[in-house]
Amino acid sequence: MTVTIQELEMPAARLLLAHDAPRAQWLEARQAGLGASDMSTIAGVNPYKSAYELWLDKTGRAPSKPVTRRMRMGNILEPVVREIFEEVTGLTVQPCGLLESVDHPIFRCTPDGIIPAAGRGFEAKNTNWRQKDQWADGEVADHAEVQVQTSMGVTGLPGWYAAAVIDGNPDDFHYQLVHRDQALIDLLFEMGERFWRDHVIADVPPPITATDLDVLKLLNRDVKRSSVERDADTVAATLSEYRAAAAAEKQAKTQKDAAQARLIDLAGDAEEVTVGGEKQFTYKQTTRKGYTVADSTYRTIYVPKVKA
Structure with missing residues (x-):
């Protein structure tokens, strides 16, 4: 059955949660599948999160992390980005909710909004000067591209607006209509299904990378054992790598x-x-x-x- 939200039909999706559902339900639903932002991590274009940390999250092992100022600022500025987009384009962005793919139910997306009049979705980003070049000349940042393509895969929509404000400066505002790329969507879904099968269901962690240093420190911040026995070859190889x-x-x-x-x-x-x-x-x-x-x-x- 085609889901219709705010008069916009999304033939490939079903509505799991309304946009104003309780936060606890959102967190539970997030853990049961892969969201559009998760796919930027799996694709290796999320500079802030690794596949290993995502695995911790999906298997219920992730430590609670404090809300940073940057995270708070992103939440605060999301409505601002949306309002600027509406002023610049004359389009009206409506709330959506949590959507799930009908044909690939492990994939979900939580659009920052939908635009019924244009038949498109909407994604808002608050980023910093380091990412500015990725939003220049009609381009969008790689992580945003992956996120909106995944969202188009979930919803079946043909296009998605991505908008960004750089360092909270309303005069440094960028937006672009991203068109559906089915070949990229197929590749992302294949990567996501492989991650879910080989790591989440199999309960096997992905390789640890430098990005995981902080989360591993947080995860192991307390001493609970005086010692632990490990494989000699693994310890020797890791020590050698560290010393080199x-x-x-x-x-x-x-x-x-x-x-x-x-x-x-x-x-x-x-x-x-x-x-x-x-x-x-x-x-x-x-x-x-x-x-x-x-x-x-x-x-x-x-x-x-x-x-x-």
């Missing part, structure tokens, strides 16, 4: 310090270094505000990234 990385890190720091010293020598008492009149890097004074110590003024090297 530490040595490489130390060497890299030495090389970086030497290069920085040479850059400072090139700058001398100038604030900017140019070649043929074009700026290459700066060596500016920066004032650090004092808290328990007095204010101090120092200079920092900034080397811009090479343009592709």
